[in-house]
Amino acid sequence: MTDSPISNALATRDNGPGALVAQHRGDIELVMPSHMQKRVGAWIRTTQGLLRRDEKLLKAAQNDPGQFMAVLLDAARLGLEPGTEQYYLVPRWNNKKRHTEVTGVRGYQGEIELMYRAGAVSSVIVEVVYENDQFEYRPGRDERPLHEIDWDAEDRGKLRLAYAYAVMKDGATSKVVVLNRGHIAKARAKSDSADKDWSPWNTDTEAMWLKTAAHRLTKWVPTSAEYIREQLRAHADVAAEQVLATAALPQPLLEDDEVVEGEFVDEDEVA
Template sequence: MTETITNAIAVRDNGPGALVAQHRSDIELVMPSHMQKRVGAWIRTTQGLLRRDEKLLKAAQNDLGQFMSVLLDAARLGLEPGTEQYYLVPRWNKKKRCTEVTGVRGYQGEIELMYRAGAVSSVIVEVVYSNDRFDYRPGRDERPLHNIDWDAEDRGQLRLAYAYAVMKDGATSKVVVLNKGHIAKAMAKSDSTGQDWSPWKTDTEAMWLKTAAHRLAKWVPTSAEYIREQLRAQADVAAEQQPTALVAQLPQPIAIDEDEAIEAEFVDEEAEQ
């Protein structure tokens, strides 16, 4: 029934939506195993985004190959496209002189990849407004102290963004703190800066959070690299245990008392005479 509905939607779309359904097997192939059971819902969500957003649909139609490449990247990471995990953004391509779809990993996506690695127990990513109280001194403080007046009607202007993780052994990762200058440099590198549809304009706070989370990802294991390290560790343990197991199968030497050995030697010599 689910498959029938998906196909019906694809036929009605007769465009990028149909292409997504046609490449279901490719999408499922690159997805993490825990996401593969939800591939149908994942596809329907993407098709729904195209129907609701004319600019996104037009950008996808302009370059179907680029559109599918972005979707496969989201699928490979196991993130939901069109959410704060993974933005689908129409971007102007100067060479092609048209818009195309680009993928932007959101702050929730960055956090999801950290949790999925299995090395952290919690990830904290927050923004600080000018009326908040924020105190952190590297070398003195393990974690920032951030106090918010929740009764205040206006917390002021965005001032800082910070992020850190608490590892499963209780240790605190590096604390990343970004000010307006750091955010401005990150924003300047974005191709969407200045465009009306840019997430820097439509969801400014989320982009501050995303920038802080992205910087933290350099100091905290993400799913791909953590899995590789785990596999290497397992291989090293197996390599160390293999010789031990082989030795255990060999006949064990018999312990002989030194005096008995000498006495036996004399008996043998007398026997030979």
């Protein structure tokens, strides 16, 4: 008896990348931040849905399942949603392997999420400026940019600038990052897939301008991983100082302030 087309389809599906994601649920959950672990099932189903909807992504995952899982584990470790503006899943041509493979690209929402998660900021502002917008910012004079938009305008013109800054928990403003077209062009040039039709640089240009500004801001604002490490290091330093301080204190006398005096013993008197 031969297998039916439906049985063959199920077998193919069960052996494909979608099934691989489910099989590695334990590994994915292990590297996820604790606040994400409760929804690991939804995270996996979302990823499987992406594969069903995008044939190019599915093919790339089939070409190199190991690379595909490495990308997913990176997204899971960061606590970001794959296939969203937090973390893009992109099929990219690998010249050495001569096939497409899945690569991960952190999006601007992902960069912002990591800043918020660190707990040092109260808000993060990342925006793009179009030619017909009004934008003014002078470092040393202005604490924050002044950006005015005519929301009734049908056409705001071409992309002109991208900027980002954070308001810290104490109310202070972080460094303000402002990038022009030249800065964006240099960032784009570093991407070996920017000229491909499927690249986020072409499918979601504004988002990539935002991502570039947000990523540049991470040099001045702590993100979750580094902030947690600094906090742990600070706690360890405080604990070490407390131990040293305790060791340096004068040792207390014995109970009832009793002092035990030493006595020399003549060796000749010892039997």
